[in-house]
Amino acid sequence: MNNFTYYAPTKIIFGKDCIKSLKEELSVYGNNILLAYGGGSIKKSNLYDTIITLLDGFNIFELSNIEPNPRIESVRKGISICKANNINVVLAIGGGSVIDCSKVVAAGYYYDKDAWDLVLNPDLITNALPIVSVLTLAATGSEMNKNAVISNMDENRKKGTSSNCMIPKVSFLDPTYTFTLPKLQTAAGAADIMSHLFENYFQKATDCYVQDTIAEGLLKTVIKYAPIAIEDPTNYSARSNIMWASSLALNGLTAAGKGGSWSCHAIEHELSAYYDITHGVGLAIITIAWMRYILNDATVNKFAKYAENIFDIHDNDKYKQASLGIDATKNFFLSIGLPSKLSEVGIDESKLKLMSKQAYLHGNVRNGYVSLNEEDIYNILLMCK
């Protein structure tokens, strides 16, 4: 176990109708609120109306139409609104995209130059407006961590940034808000949660038994409940367990003591930057190829352990056990309706070389569980055709 710092100070208010205390939680920060949200789904579901009613007496300014894979243009627009209106707190209503965008808006309020600088260099983030989130999609864990991923389509870049001051102060997690999610979004969220767990679980650090058993518990949670949520979208038990698992999967619990950089996310960010595909879908496709590609004498024991602890797979041949575990992962993704090939999401071979180069350039993939070079990434992408 490596030395680590764990810091997850977000107050989580969880459960059906938990939004009732929104006003009480917001009022400590001031009267001027930036209400940030995405497309029309919160209006269709009446969540928008509920929140406007709850915020009676506050001055509300809106940043709407935040994109999936949120764009730097939305960040810039949000910062302008905050600066023009002396915003006291950013209220993000949505999934990871809205919360990520809100984080960089909150940080950009205290930065005089262009906000893209804050994405390229997290050290420039020194302060941020307080952020409160209301989660409507279980996937990224952004509601309980310091990370934000922003896309700049002019430069074909999708890049993460990070700062403790961007950690939400309070996040409201009402599982019923995810009842209306389309099946594919539920499935993509499940793959995203699992990928966060895989990226930390499969690392070089040893003796992280606490972290690994927690990761295994969260993986089993998603594997148990995602199919139920897809089959029976208003199943509270499924939605609540998935929602809480999504926050815990990326709040530092399973990363603490591990170290090492992430491989699948580095590669997927290039797919999204060039093709604007759904993050979780891209991750599901890449993860299986990555697992097969890095299976070797140094990693086989961990993959065999994964197969045993998650899928109860036993075989005298540890390579076979490991491979069966990867097969089971693929079959799980297929069973919840996720694609397994790039061709299914409109990505042909034309940019695989370019994306491999960019992933290697941007992603610190040399420092993952197995060090990857540009050719390795290309080979992994070829396996996903």
Next chain:
Amino acid sequence: MNNFTYYAPTKIIFGKDCIKSLKEELSVYGNNILLAYGGGSIKKSNLYDTIITLLDGFNIFELSNIEPNPRIESVRKGISICKANNINVVLAIGGGSVIDCSKVVAAGYYYDKDAWDLVLNPDLITNALPIVSVLTLAATGSEMNKNAVISNMDENRKKGTSSNCMIPKVSFLDPTYTFTLPKLQTAAGAADIMSHLFENYFQKATDCYVQDTIAEGLLKTVIKYAPIAIEDPTNYSARSNIMWASSLALNGLTAAGKGGSWSCHAIEHELSAYYDITHGVGLAIITIAWMRYILNDATVNKFAKYAENIFDIHDNDKYKQASLGIDATKNFFLSIGLPSKLSEVGIDESKLKLMSKQAYLHGNVRNGYVSLNEEDIYNILLMCK
């Protein structure tokens, strides 16, 4: 899953030599420090000298000789020192007893009347000095939560109190500080951690899959590593996993969404209040009897699940499977050198009736996994003779 609020804002700085950043972390609070510690163990281990050297330039005032089962008298003494010297931050060096005492000292600084009021009525706690802890014993989880348990031997009371403002700001967890612990203290700490997990795991709330798989992971961590730490006290892998498990076992993670009050702690607090025994030792003795006593048609499935998930015990008869799981728990406690009978810790039958009455009076045992009355508690204690 019940609605819940989860709030664990403590910054955890974990690993060998992590204490190096003590000065940096403390300096944000001010220059006047109350250094709180127990007996001489931190002087024997040189930790005291290390900390004094690191705190060069601060004004240090000392509260020493804090007892295991910390007394209200120590709390009062600490508050006097804080008030007389305009203390800015309380630095607790020790295990749960020192940290618990420090918490009520920190809260008492802002309270004009007698500190025992703050134990009897947590609502009177409205503010506290910042608390920073350096952990030397893995057991109570106090380093990452809002709870404190204080004893008043004049009144034969050992009682918990609680407030968000008493949550430590920063806790330093260096597993090497536990290398010198006597075997019995390591074992008692293990039983304490396991009891925290049991108290939340065995509750009425259903569909808490996330919480239960995390609890199972932490239980397996203790069962795997406590025997190693006892056999090989300087095993870093064992000490680090146990230490991190101890914090996570009682920071809200496994309690969130559960509700219900704790039974074994309520009973054990009376044993400690009348006989001043080691908390974890008392818990180990009571837990087994409690498990056997409450095994019934309503609880057997959960106990059978426990037997399967923790000890890989399978039997067609679910009552047998459940009982074998309880046997395995008892055997584990015995294997790490813990007593299994009250007579082994100097407790005879003379006060069992009185302690049962007091536990019922003080402990809210009606609201546990299985509701207990005074007679139930007496029967459980009789099973521990």
